[in-house]
Amino acid sequence: MKTSELLAFVTVAKIGNITQASARLNRVQSSISHRLRNLEDRFGITLFDRRKNRISLTAQGKILYEYAIKILELEEDCKKKIASLKHNTPSIRIGLIDCLPPYIASLLIDLSNNIDQCIDICIGNTISLLNSYEKNELDMVIIGSGFSDVRHARLSLFSTDLVLITERNFPTINKISILDGEHFLLSSRKSALMRNCDILIQEGGIMPKRIIECGSYPVLFSSVSEGKGVALVMRCSINRDVRDKIKIHxxxxxxxxxxxxxxxxxxxxxxxxxxxxxxxxxxxxDPLLHHI
Structure with missing residues (x-):
């Protein structure tokens, strides 16, 4: 017995007319009649007395009507409680490092459609996200590896190339020593790449003229394209619009x-x-992430 059949039955009983009931339910009349016949066949009874201009319930129909009302009310109450539970379930808070392509955040948000929970995204650098995670302000964080400790449950997600980027007319970097005296640009001194940059500078035996924190990747890419310095970045963070304005080493x-x-x-x-x-x-x- 389907609730759609009970709904059709109750609606016809209340209105007293199959044509009007089908219009109320936005169904064709044959569909309503079919559902009523299914109920009659299942119980082996006649639901309506059709000898008068206005159809009315038979004695058996009145019994089913009382139970049908209760069943439909229970179904509605169940739906409301489930909806309320979904509404009151806390959002899942995910921290995401700012050096990844923006579409990754969009894909993570879309996951909420598969788990019936909202997903909130917090963008930041590795150190700040890790601190928020430690304070229980985030449920999960996606960060550069090597900063967490053995207490954390972790899962390796992705490996990408590191590249140096400069303005388009910069000479090809065949050895790190060519960068001696250059300005080095960073999105944040708390980013995971800061450590990689320090190692590159130390092992390359170079002395940057200045290390400049840009605050965001859009500002960093814009500054590099204008010849204000060089930067160490993940290859996957370089989108198509940026790629045409810089040189990748x-x-x-x-x-x-x-x-x-x-x-x-x-x-x-x-x-x-x-x-x-x-x-x-x-x-x-995602293949796009691996083949940028």
Whole structure:
């Protein structure tokens, strides 16, 4: 017995006319009649007395009507309670490093459609996101690897190339020493790439003229394209519009790769951790991210 059949039955009983009931339910008359016949066949009874101009319930129909009203009310109450539970379930708070392509944040937000929970995204640098995670302000963080400790549950997500970027007319960088005396630009001194930049400077035996914090990746890319300095960035962070305005220099050896990892809590009472971590992993398997 389907609730759609009970709804058709109750509506006809209240209105007293199948044609009008079908209009109320936005269904064709044959559909309403079919549902009524299904109920009659299931119970082996006649629901309506059709000998008068206005159809009325039979004695058996009146009994079913009382139960149908209760069933439909229970269904509606159930829907309201489920909707209320969804509304009151806390959002999942995910921190995301700012050096990833913007569409990654959009894909993570879209995951909420598959788990019936809102996903809130916080963009920041690795150190600030890790601090927020430690304070329980975030449920998960996607950051550069090497900053978490053994207490954290972690999952490797993605590895990307590190490259140097300069303005278009800059000479090809065949060795790091060519960068001696240059301005080095960073999105933030608290970013994971700050450590990589320090190692590059130290092992390259160079002395930057100045290290400048730009505050964001759009400002960093704009400054590089205007010849204000060089920057160490992940290749995947360079979108098509930026690529046409800068020159990209490949790196080799220990500077070549940068690892992204997910930190997550295993004891969250309102997160299906296994399901969500699997979905986040699938986001970072996007071919576009690997072939930029």
């Amino acid at each position: 490949d790196l080799h050896g220990r500077f070549e790769k940068f690892q992204i990892e997910l930190l997550y809590r295993t004891d969250s009472p309102y997160i299906d951790t296994l399901k969500l971590t699997n979905m986040i992993t699938s986001v970072f398997q």
